[in-house]
Amino acid sequence: MTAPFIPPVARQQKPVKVEPVFAQVSRAQLSQIPGRRGLPVFGILPEAVAAPRAFTRRMYDRYGPVHRFYACGNWNVQLVGPEANEFVLFDREGNFSSYGGWKPVFGRHFDGGLLLRDGDDHQWHRKLVAYAFKQEQLQAYLDIFSDNMKVLLKRWSERVLESYELAQELTFANGYAAFLGRDARFATRNDLLAFRYLMGSSTSIVTMPFPGNSEWRARWAKRHVEELIRPMLSETPAAERMDLLAVLVRMKQDGQLEDEEIIAHLTFVIAASYDTLSSATVSTLYYLAKHPEWQDEVRSELLANIINPTEIALADLQKCEKVEWVVKEALRLNAAAPVLWRRATRDLEFQGHTIPSGTLTGVNPMLTHLLPEVWGDPEEFRPSRFAPEESRERHRFAFVPFGGGAHGCIGANYAYLQIRTLLRHLLEEHEVVLTSDREPRWYHWPNCRPLGQLPIKLKKL
Numbered sequence: 001m002t003a004p005f006i007p008p009v010a011r012q013q014k015p016v017k018v019e020p021v022f023a024q025v026s027r028a029q030l031s032q033i034p035g036r037r038g039l040p041v042f043g044i045l046p047e048a049v050a051a052p053r054a055f056t057r058r059m060y061d062r063y064g065p066v067h068r069f070y071a072c073g074n075w076n077v078q079l080v081g082p083e084a085n086e087f088v089l090f091d092r093e094g095n096f097s098s099y100g101g102w103k104p105v106f107g108r109h110f111d112g113g114l115l116l117r118d119g120d121d122h123q124w125h126r127k128l129v130a131y132a133f134k135q136e137q138l139q140a141y142l143d144i145f146s147d148n149m150k151v152l153l154k155r156w157s158e159r160v161l162e163s164y165e166l167a168q169e170l171t172f173a174n175g176y177a178a179f180l181g182r183d184a185r186f187a188t189r190n191d192l193l194a195f196r197y198l199m200g201s202s203t204s205i206v207t208m209p210f211p212g213n214s215e216w217r218a219r220w221a222k223r224h225v226e227e228l229i230r231p232m233l234s235e236t237p238a239a240e241r242m243d244l245l246a247v248l249v250r251m252k253q254d255g256q257l258e259d260e261e262i263i264a265h266l267t268f269v270i271a272a273s274y275d276t277l278s279s280a281t282v283s284t285l286y287y288l289a290k291h292p293e294w295q296d297e298v299r300s301e302l303l304a305n306i307i308n309p310t311e312i313a314l315a316d317l318q319k320c321e322k323v324e325w326v327v328k329e330a331l332r333l334n335a336a337a338p339v340l341w342r343r344a345t346r347d348l349e350f351q352g353h354t355i356p357s358g359t360l361t362g363v364n365p366m367l368t369h370l371l372p373e374v375w376g377d378p379e380e381f382r383p384s385r386f387a388p389e390e391s392r393e394r395h396r397f398a399f400v401p402f403g404g405g406a407h408g409c410i411g412a413n414y415a416y417l418q419i420r421t422l423l424r425h426l427l428e429e430h431e432v433v434l435t436s437d438r439e440p441r442w443y444h445w446p447n448c449r450p451l452g453q454l455p456i457k458l459k460k461l
């Protein structure tokens, strides 16, 4: 019998979680940075929420790559461009706190998740969660993706479908099975709704619960998710299981993790994968439908490299580089995570500006991915810009859909694999077509998604 896997991190001293307190930064401290306050009380919030991408572009055009604005009781500084991304994300000195930056967004319902941890504490927990994303585990996830795809594709074939709903259903089924080690058929509609409500409430302006508002729904959702996960924590996972739940439960049995910490990790990982990956999936499907020539390229590549879709080998899927270019180009045009937040832990200098300690500081993949000086014809869909010969000279922080540095996305490989598996199954016998000529309106906060409907049809070839 194989011995159950206990992560080596269990042998390291577990650091204490520190929750730094930050001083409020005043307008006077930021006066050397160009920008504006906006409306009394709300600041720029109404215009930023109404059209996040147009707002960021206006600020960039008017004030440049380093600017300030006021929102939700705080002055914020936003930095745009590859150098800014490197400065903030590739932060070896601990100049920025992810906990401080993300707390106003995720703090109410995702406290204890990886993005809400810093320093040694973050590293310890990250090493632990990373065991669920090692190569052998990714291969196991591939089989789960394939099984779920077969079931869903039977239902979707020849039907007009709302693309974002389709993407969410797939991503949730895969996440549920992969991270909880459960058959996705046991997932209920309420389980899915709970994660939708939790993410939905992260950006609500009203943080008090009132019957029917988003905070009210989020509190129900939090209770629901806890009741879903808690009973699973008293089971002993089979020795061969390496999914996230199994790894974390073994750490609990080893005396290293509390139930609350496990619930926090699972909730955050499932939620973090759910919205971003749905966003990437829907963008990819949309651009493939809009550019049938690329759909044909992708189909040929997938069918040539993976003969039998019921036995997909990780290595074969990873050979499909054109599929990867397409997904990257979709993520460039529609960054699934448009803004990444941090809080300065000390006074810093960037491009001649002082960023005082405590400043809420955002970097903006959404706009960086559209800068003409970096991309040339940035609005054009041209996946070949990710071919090695074209990307070689580009700044390594020009393309950051998954962030970078210590908090860089832990699920990036998982995300690429899920989309590649979806396309392998889908394109074998189907063509993705748009059923409306209307251009979709993309909305970019907290994740990118189509505003209103974006129907597609999976037409039999």
Ligand code: HEM
Residues within 6 Å of the ligand: 098, 114, 115, 116, 126, 268, 269, 270, 272, 273, 274, 276, 277, 280, 336, 337, 340, 341, 400, 401, 402, 403, 404, 406, 407, 408, 409, 410, 411, 412, 414, 415
């Ligand atoms: C296309 C899909 C995805 C995109 C665009 C995306 C994007 C990102 C970004 C930009 C970050 C960094 C945030 C920051 O630095 O502030 C991040 C972190 C993270 N992502 Fe993803 N993500 C995706 C899919 C996933 C999936 C599938 C999972 C889980 C399987 C996942 C789990 C996480 C976690 C746990 C973190 C926090 C890592 C840490 O703080 O150490 N993401 N993601």
